[in-house]
Amino acid sequence: MSISRRDFLKIAGLSSLGIGFSATDLLWKDRAEAVEYMSSPKGLTAKRWAMIVDLKKFKTEEDYRRVIDACHRIHNVPDFGNPKDEVKWIWTDTFEHAFPFQKNEYLPEGIQEKKALLFCNHCDNPPCVRVCPTKATFKRKDGIVAQDYHRCIGCRFCMAACPFGSRSFNWRDPRPFIKEMNPEFPTRTKGVVEKCNFCVERLAKGLGPKCAEVSNGGLIFGDLADPDSEVRKILKTHYTIRRKAELGTRPSVFYIIGGDEDA
């Protein structure tokens, strides 16, 4: 195929214009913000997404397992089978370890050993975002603390900064350890940090987080900034606690520990 002189000049002219524009872009415009998903018109939006964990609804081992497995499966979270390489987005620990500042040896029976579901708190004042030297982790306008796996340099400052142990690092290539690959969600490379993303990829499609979907009402997701939202209604009528709230990170995940059966 040959191109005429005229076509060539047209292409050359347009390309140089393009280069010129990208250069001015670089110099004059704000630097590209890290983004993960562009929201579609169907997408769910909020001012500040939040989650309520109603621990009363988690009765059997299976109740926890279903939630954890669903999350890890759709997000291609690897299973290394050893604690040293471990990567996890959502998991459990007993009350006294989940809420170490709430030590109380006289708690009602069963609470001390009760398992709490743990995941990223999507703090309103997130220390991980504050310390990240590349803005690879950032807070979105809807309050979600997100992570750009392609910008992360793997310095792990965010892991030192997170008071909740919510972040995992890919100490080695995770791909061979993903049981069944979900092609809809990116896999990660070795050397980057990852964590729960409140299912931003599903919110963009108009769906709520997967964990809440399969939790049989144990996890309630909604907009904390909207006084009429379900989460606000529950918060108004139930006593809830947050993990290490005294540290001032303002977690967006609330826990109902005991009380009335129905939330």
Place this chain on the structure above:
Amino acid sequence: MLEKALTGSRRYWGWIFFLLAVIGVGFIFYLRQFAYGLGITGMSRDVSWGLYIGQFTFLVGVAASAVMLVIPYYLHDFKKFGKIVILGEFLAVSAVTMCMLFIFVDMGQPIRIMNVVLHPTPNSIMFWDAMVLNGYLFLNIVIGWTTLGADRKGVAPPSWVKPLIYLSIPWAVSIHTVTAFLYAGLPGRPFWLSAIMAARFLASAFAAGPALLIILALIVRKLTKFDPGKEPIQALGKIVTYAMVANVFFLLLEVFTAFYSQIPGHMHSFEYLYAGLDGHGKLVPLMWTSAVLAVVALILLINPGTRRKESLLVVACAAVFVSLWIDKGFGLIVGGFVPNPFERVTEYWPTMPETMITIAVWAIGLLVLTVLYKVAVSVREAQLESGTDSTH
């Protein structure tokens, strides 16, 4: 001047090739780490920084300590440091080089390191640390090289260096303050969450750095015709003494706050380091070694009779250096991660590849130091032969 590093005795070249061999072995291990990932080290989800970041932290201190020669010489006109201030500046160059390499080998995605510059983030202390470390490296190379070059010609250094020298003083303080801020501003790590962290860092730096410098000066005297002199070494000995006293004092302040307040989170890391926690105590022997060495060093340093004896002073300096290396290059970092945010204990110990990479970075630092000291010593030796000595 660099050509002076290209001629040397058999011993000199033997040492250079030995270092190159160590670097070569470490590089092979680094290639393995590069291919496999940081899982090759002993670090984990719970203890996510280890030996590399510990070495970085310790060496920032060694680098900052050059200021302990610069202040007396340039601000107080303490002439006796005239001939050895260059040894401090070149030590700083070598130490900062190692700092940068330790950060580099600790990166999960080292090829993306320029993201720190491409997406500058002033709210991250890591960004400021990168800035001040690069600046400090630049300052010390320029100052050291220019003043030594002027010395060689027997002329006064050009006037534009003076402002840089004065700038290097607060800059040295800044590199270690910023490094302390990496740790001291994190909400969930009570062991590091201490206002005295930067002061403690500086105190330990001004003890460990000059202690190393005394040892290096004595090696230079033994191996070359250049004698750094008895008095400068004694003056440095006093600096090490005061700084080490301050460092131990600051550490005891931390212990008081933790244990008198009885706040569990503040006590746990100390308990883990010095007594063991929940049956885990891998670091206990190491931390007590550090404590005992600190006491031995203080006895030898505070007592003027022992401090004035060079043979004992060097023992004290070695004790200071090893004690602080354990305390800051290892215990301080690992202790901050134990127990984890769930008050569970996960222990850490470096692996063989991790150790080899660490040793190789030290070897690179020693290589830089050897070459720079060779140049400096050659200039001093030439001055002795020709009888031109601009510094006296």
